[in-house]
Amino acid sequence: MKKYFVVFSILSVLIITSCSSSLETANLGPEERLAVAIKLYENEDYLDAIKEFEAILLQFPASGINDDAIYYLGMSRFNRGEYILGAYEFSRLIKSMPTSEYLTKSQFMLAECYYKLSPNFALDQKYSKKAIQEYQAFIDFFPLDEKVSEAEAKISELNQKLAKKEFETGRIYEKMEYTTAAIFYYDNVMQIYHDTEFAPLAHYNKINILLSKNRLSEALESSKIFIQNYPNNSRAGDVQRIIYNLEKELSLK
Numbered sequence: 001m002k003k004y005f006v007v008f009s010i011l012s013v014l015i016i017t018s019c020s021s022s023l024e025t026a027n028l029g030p031e032e033r034l035a036v037a038i039k040l041y042e043n044e045d046y047l048d049a050i051k052e053f054e055a056i057l058l059q060f061p062a063s064g065i066n067d068d069a070i071y072y073l074g075m076s077r078f079n080r081g082e083y084i085l086g087a088y089e090f091s092r093l094i095k096s097m098p099t100s101e102y103l104t105k106s107q108f109m110l111a112e113c114y115y116k117l118s119p120n121f122a123l124d125q126k127y128s129k130k131a132i133q134e135y136q137a138f139i140d141f142f143p144l145d146e147k148v149s150e151a152e153a154k155i156s157e158l159n160q161k162l163a164k165k166e167f168e169t170g171r172i173y174e175k176m177e178y179t180t181a182a183i184f185y186y187d188n189v190m191q192i193y194h195d196t197e198f199a200p201l202a203h204y205n206k207i208n209i210l211l212s213k214n215r216l217s218e219a220l221e222s223s224k225i226f227i228q229n230y231p232n233n234s235r236a237g238d239v240q241r242i243i244y245n246l247e248k249e250l251s252l253k
């Protein structure tokens with residue numbers, strides 16, 4: 001019985017201490033309460049940190065630390081994997097506090113939230129497109145920032161994903177013998193994602209579709225463009241042979 005009484009007493013102390021701590025922060029000034037919230041964030045106690053940052057924004061709506069609170073609130077959401085809520089906070093800071101010292105970081109983190117939401121290439125790519133848009137905004141507005149190279153690399157990665165989706169859609173239509181639709185998607189890859197690995201693949205497939213449909217003049221023109229754009233591609237030799245055979249065949253007509 002004594003053992004249970006000791007355990008109960010310890011739990012009571014912990015509960016009272018926790019409650020009194022919460023009450024104490026409510027009586028702190030904005031800077032002091034922000035310091036407590038940031039300490040919770042640094043200790044990776046993100047849920048309690050979120051509660052504190054939200055309380056700060058409610059208790060001190062006109063405070064000079066609001067941008068700190070919003071930024072760390074966004075970071076807490078991000079670190080909990082709540083990327084949509086994180087994106088909301090970073091976007092809120094960017095729109096309402098354009099002179100904040102956290103503006104650059106918030107723009108990058110807004111893009112990072114959408115990057116984390118980017119799914120497998122076969123699924124809807126709206127978040128991939130949003131991430132590209134926000135990374136590009138980051139590059140445009142903060143071209144000298146040290147994270148520009150990282151933003152550029154992620155744009156390239158996301159463009160590869162978008163190109164793969166277009167290319168695979170073209171392949172599906174090609175297998176179904178919907179050649180007009182297949183060419184449409186291959187053209188999209190070639191024009192929109194010309195600097196990805198899927199552009200020469202799409203171009204090569206288009207040439208073969210044109211050949212299969214006996215559209216020889218178009219196939220010849222497309223083949224010559226392929227050689228101009230991708231002279232060192234692994235399929236360049238095949239395309240050169242196609243050009244040779246087509247020129248020979250068309251000259252006889």
